[in-house]
């Protein structure tokens with residue numbers, strides 16, 4: 363039996379017309395659609411028939427006049443060819459569940475809806491909020507998540523998705539075996555990591571949320587910084603299950619722990635370790651594992667960041683040259699320190715407090731050179747947009 367990637371094969375994938383940003387409509391009059399600042403659900407991967415709360419924060423300078431919530435329920439199954447499919451669940455919810463009329467219009471509005479019946483085993487849920495403003499423009503945003511018993515244990519469980527895994531950061535959380543008795547126990551912490559962390563950082567917030575899809579592994583993993591009791595460094599270990607390592611969906615993995623030393627917060631390749639209760643760390647480590655950025659401080663080993671758009675240079679002249687080429691004052695470079703006989707510079711002035719630099723627990727921003735790297739990275743992903751949609755439609759209707 364050929365078991366294929368679920369996201370590739372789900373036959374309803376062609377329904378993705380309403381992705382973030384694509385659902386917006388405005389015109390040349392200067393009025394814009396409303397902005398959706400946050401959209402959440404909880405609990406993540408809800409169990410069978412568990413109450414699910416959907417929440418939305420939106421703003422519009424001219425006033426929000428209405429908000430509507432739509433929920434679509436799919437049943438996951440494997441057909442006779444071994445294809446994993448999601449089909450509209452017979453008798454399941456399919457469409458509008460609630461409308462909030464806002465009069466007089468409000469500049470900011472938050473709504474919350476408790477979906478009391480929850481969802482049965484083997485569900486996949488698509489929920490959409492549509493926000494309208496006083497000028498008659500609207501914006502929609504949609505997300506998808508698994509609910510109830512997950513039928514494909516060899517595949518990471520989608521907890522916040524918006525489409526096929528291509529052109530996205532597909533980050534799978536893996537529970538540290540020493541921290542959690544089972545992977546589901548980690549879900550309560552991931553809420554803060556995703557909605558209180560990734561979705562609030564300037565590299566990911568707003569429309570950029572669409573580039574990130576989150577999953578978790580039902581199997582646990584292991585992390586060890588390799589520091590031995592005598593202080594010497596042994597073998598570093600960051601093991602994720604084969605179902606994550608070999609996944610055709612997951613592109614990055616985060617090993618989630620609660621070790622209160624900073625020792626287990628590190629990245630190697632596309633994997634990293636992060637503390638469950640410190641969202642800043644999760645974003646910082648993703649700065650390494652996803653964006654290829656380097657630390658803007660010296661902590662032991664050091665390396666140059668990835669090209670193009672370095673945030674870290676092994677020569678002062680290279681850092682100055684980078685500033686010049688990018689239209690910034692060449693003399694704003696900062697020496698960040700020396701280790702093992704080699705010194706390092708960042709192209710940014712000291713007052714720019716970057717999340718790659720400061721070991722602080724505040725959610726700091728990526729600063730100018732890092733943001734150029736972030737923008738370049740998303741450009742490489744070829745963001746979803748009208749062209750993507752047109753190509754997709756052409757593929758379906760040649």
Ligand SMILES: [Zn+2]
Nearest residue numbers: 646650656657
């Ligand atoms: Zn770091």
